[in-house]
Amino acid sequence: MNLTAPGPAAPAVPLRRSRRIRKTRATMPPTMPPQKDDIQDTWSFLEQGINGVMLKLEEGVDMKTYMALYTAVHDFCTSQKAAGHSGGLQAHRGAHLLGEELYNLLGQYLSKHLHHVFEASETHTEEALLGFYIREWDRYTTAAKYINHLFRYLNRHWVRREIDEGKKNIYDVYTLHLVKWREDFFKNVQEKVMSAVLNLVEKQRNGDTIEQSQIKSIVDSFVSLGLDENDSTKSTLEVYRQFFEKPFIDATRVYYENESRQFVAENSVVEYMKKAESRLDEEKARVGLYLHTDITKRLTETCLDVLVTAHSPLLRDEFQVLLDNDRQEDLARMYRLLSRIKDGLDPLRSKFEKHVRDAGLAAVLKVGADGDNFEPKLYVDALLQVHSRYQMLVNAAFAGESEFVRSLDNACREFVNRNSICKTSSSKSPELLARYTDSLLKKGSKATEESELEEMLTQIMTVFKYIEDKDVFQKFYSKMLAKRLVHVSSVSDDAETSMISKLKEACGFEYTNKLQRMFQDIQISKDLNASYRDWQEKILDDEDRRKMVDPHFQILGTGFWPLNPPSTEFIPPTEIVKTAERFQHFYFDKHSGRKLTWLWQLCKGEMKANYIKNTKVPYTFQVSTYQMGILLLYNEHDSLEYDEIQKATKLLPEILEPNMGLLLKAKVLLASPDGAKPAPGVSFTLNHNFKHKKVKVNLNLQIKSEQKNEADDTHKTIEEDRKLLLQSAIVRIMKSRKTMKHVQLVQEVIQQVKARFPPKVPDIKKNIEALMEKDYIERLDNDELAYIA
Template sequence: MVNTPPLPRADDIDATWKYIEDGVGQVLRDDLAHGAGLSSQMYMNLYSAIHNYCVSRDSNRSVSLASRGGVGSSTRGAQLIGADLYYKLKGFLESHLSSLEAEAQPMSGGNLLLYYIKCWDKYTVGAQYINHIFNYLNRHWVKRERDDGRKNVVDVNTMCLCAWKECFFDPLEKKVIDALLEQFTRLRNGESTGTIDIRKVVYSLVSLGLDQLDIKRVNLQVYEQAFLHPFIQHTKDYYTKESALFLQENTVVDYNRKAEQRLAEEKGRVDVYLHPSSEQRVIETCHECLIADHAEVIRSEFGSLLQGYREDDIRRVHVLLSKVDGALDPILPVFESYVKQEGENAVKQLAKDLTGTVDASTYVDTLIGVYERYVHLVEVAFSNHTSLHKVLDAACLAFINKNAIATPDSPSNKSRDSKTPELLASYCNTLLKKTTKTTEDFDLEAKLENAIVIFRFLEEKDAFQKHYTRNLARRLVYNSSASDDAERSMVNKLKNECGMEYTGKLNKMFQDISVSGELQEEFKERVQQKRQDAAASGGEANLVDFSPTIIAEGCWPLPSVKDGFRLPNDLTKTYEAFTQYYQAKHQGRKLKWLWNFTKGDVKIHTKGSKIGYSVTASIYQIAILLAYNDADVLSVADLQEITGLSNTYLHGSLHLILKSKFLLVEGVSGDPKDVELTPETRIVFNQDFKSKKIRININGVIKTEAKAEAEETKKAIEEDRKWFLQATIVRVMKARKTLKHTALVQETIVQSKKRFHPKIGEIKKVIDDLIEREYLTRIEQDKYEYAA
């Protein structure tokens, strides 16, 4: 039990202070944090001494004390006293701290910091005790003083901290901060900082920021002034120097790696040692020294990184540059032109290796390949950044529509219309057509999805539509679709991209086909019936199996041609039977026959074959072959007489049969391709025909016909565009009444974009035409008025 001295007289300030001074001195000297300290009796006594003093009334004393404390109020004096004690305590603390400070003077660096921490720990704990001891003073005298507006009076704990700042920290500030910064240099250099609690020193400065007006408010002024400002400057100097040195001796790629690592480290350090409010400023400083100052150098390597497709290094460039406003922008055009060039080169290579015509699949796969390669890069290395997607799209748009195959630099392609839409359509055709190879469903779906990816980039979606529709028409009428589901899936995809209007005709075509299916069934039964009837009466019906497809004119891009064709006698009965049947079913409908899309199977018997060959041939070829039932040799003129076919179709069909060797040019055994067919050329039936295959398809595309069709499609596209532009211009002008030329052209381009990208020349021609037809009037040299 520690012996506690008796309490002093309440009205004796000297005795009272002496009593308290001993206690406070003990508190500050002893290591309270580590167990030693005041006994609770002593603690109580100190508290009581202060309490007693404050409540003892002595008006004389109180007045004199009030004036000493600078309070200067003689009217209210006796109510609360305490100023004397307050200022005595303050003086005591100040001298205590000054002696601690004097001890620190010779110290520096780590030692100084260790000493600082030791003193700080002891002092702050002590300050809390003292604050408790002086609690009565705090609650009454201090409170009243503050309430009366004397804000320089603060609670005892705060006063302790203020005294620390004034008498201990301020004189040592430069040395302490230098020592702190030195520790940060050690941290950055990867050196040990020993047992120094850096964070404690830094946070002591946060505690010292005191706002006398509002003690509870966090005030970072001391922290920022004394520490953060020099710290930022220090950071700047450190990294400016380091990055310059590093770049002298290392590659940019290594530098980027280093910078990324440094940024992560610095972020970690801020979290550990600094006040959270400083993070942004510190990190920004690092960005400035590590990235912004070297942005050009970092960007300079970007091209070669792309070339090497170095995903991780590219990712790093992106990560670094995107931290600084505007630093990324200059690489966008680099990326765009690089991808564009890559796309163009890939196609150029393909064109170079090409021998015959372009294979649509290889072409589209090449485009997709480039797209996927860089979309992956954008997703992975550029973390899906919108700006990068944008320039990637621009690059793809460019090379997909214009490249060595789509728009070859040749005089024959003056209009510079892209071939990509047609090739893409034919890519789809290959996928959707029945083939001997079976494509896995998921594979097919993925490939169709690829087609859509390219489709999105097409500038001339209308051209694709035309070609796609044409191909689909053939697949449907020739019943050569591989899968109905796949067909519909693709049409759905197109609908999702371009809306109902784009696919309306396609759906109508599907409908026709399904209606035709029912019709075919019905007609088949009818034929059966007729055959039975004829057999019953001992005759023969002379009907062949026939599956007609009834399609609505206008929805199908299947042109009827002037072929002059005369149906062979063997088929007329069937023809009549169907016509009768259909007319009875749908009165008033007119049937047109598209012989050029008609094919059939015939059996050909030769000397060498007992069972004969099943031959699939066009109806033209069938007509020619049937003629040989009655003769062995026929001249071209004879065949023309029999079939009625015009030269184009007769010669084309004959060439295909000659190629198959069922018929031969008399006296010619060489390549039938080289034979010039004249009316006198004699064609013989090849009795010696031999083939291992029993089923033979001799049907094929007649070259001249294919060419005419390509022309026709091109013309149809042009017509549609003209019509569309007319409608658009008239619509725009109707709404706007008068419009300047440039505005009209712009508006028209905008409204056409979803379909195709019209050339200004095309638009002008349509404007010319509309002026001539008096829909528009030119009211000024460059201004039109809607006139109709």
């Protein structure tokens, strides 16, 4: 016989093999089994057995009684009367009716039993009521499993058939027990039970120790009572949600509303945040201790609503105070709390962005307090210090959250490009950054270790990221790189390559293409000089080699180097002319059809001063080619007038006078009358008593006026390049679109060139007009433009 039944798996029924009869409150079943088809006789027999299970479960049922009870159910359901005599529909209805009677009698018994349980519960309150409820629940559900096992034949046949036919309110016997408990007992006591549960939870929230297992058992029973009315084999959480979760959530809201209101009135905002964070952690732990996981979302939302959202204005008001005092730990706590509510962080991000911007502007204002007399390093360091400080704050307090990173970037972009130093020129920041980079990459840089220099270059790129006028940086950087390469003054090729790689990564190949070609030219020039020395050895005799200058030539491609031809006529010294002509002869033999333009303003050399008295080792003067041309005149003359020097060198006064001024300042030359500045009518002689601390004396110093002129020329070049860039972008867009609205064209141009510089709308319009004049585009009706093929 198959003994399985619907509902929970039947537990092992406690059976007694002893014949000894134990004393019970219920009358044990008679020794004779009931009549098969007599419902009263059968139910009387079964009721006594059910009483024995329900009231004295712990004492068990002997095997003979168990088999008699099981057989009574089986025999009644299969009796002749139940089956009927005529078969067909009549037989089916007979089985249906007798099964229903037995089922209904069991239901009535359970209702009566639960009525007595309810009466007993009335004598208990609070924790005693919880203990009583749990004990009765455990006894009742355990007995239900045994009784379900006894009635499994009814489950398997009559109950199954009724359910299959779509009958409502028909359940397997175990589920019937749960339904009766819910309807006849649970609904009568659930308010008192929940009140006791909520009192226990409140005690725990107040710091008292409670019996958590009681609440866990109550929760489990509430969950078990959730039955699917359409499918008795399934369960729902409706009972739990209605009778436990809802009152629990409501009580939680009231408790924390009262507590938070009082706590805020008596404590600081920081202490409140600690309290709120602690309470949120407690409630999260409470779910794992004795609540059902289904409550997690609603409980969390309720606690956040009461503890955080309700007090969010107060928290946000404190944010600026915490920022001003650099309270990272408290800022992190505020971030963790407000990040958990909708739009909780938006006002903080705005305040943070303004705070960082103000900090950056203040740092720059401090650097520029003395006017323009400050080193680029001071300016860049001020920018980096502000960024570094708040970058650390974002990572530590705001978990590196992308929106706070965006706020930081917005603030840095603002104070890097628009500050007190940039008022005179919006391109001041990229120019100063380029100058600082130049100072790092020149020989004599304070960065002693390669790793230290690499770190500084990385920091340079941090500021570069925020620079809007990246074309300005490119122009200044390329000019300074050109000088470092020409004068062989780079701290190392590796450092130069590293910087170019960083720029390429940030802005692409096109941005650094010319810079890389400059490096290639230097390498080609090294090979060319080696070939020239070999060639020279073959054609010169010993006397010529003894007299010749030791030269080094650099051949620089016109299209890649940001260098201009000399701005003045110049007659080089004879010694240099011979060497230059010899190299030209060598070069043109190798490369016919090329043209060489000598950049005298960038040439330099060393001269030995053999004329100076009272010195054991002759001084070596490091001079520009112009200075060399001036000093070599004194091999033939003891004294020279200003006009004579100018006539011999052909240098313009604006070039000659500053170079003469450097020689006078160093006291290599002496003016007559004494103290006179270079000018017509003044004569100059060599200082035979020249003294200096160093044997090598650098006279090739940059003149401030030259530096200013270079900067002005660079800015003019930038403006011209921008015009060409805008016009090429306009033509490129119009060529692909053919026709386009004026407004749309302007927006498209802005999108295309903003990576290089932020274009101004009036400038775009001017260049559109310029292209119209050149017949690249024409204006149509309705503010439309068309490309002219």
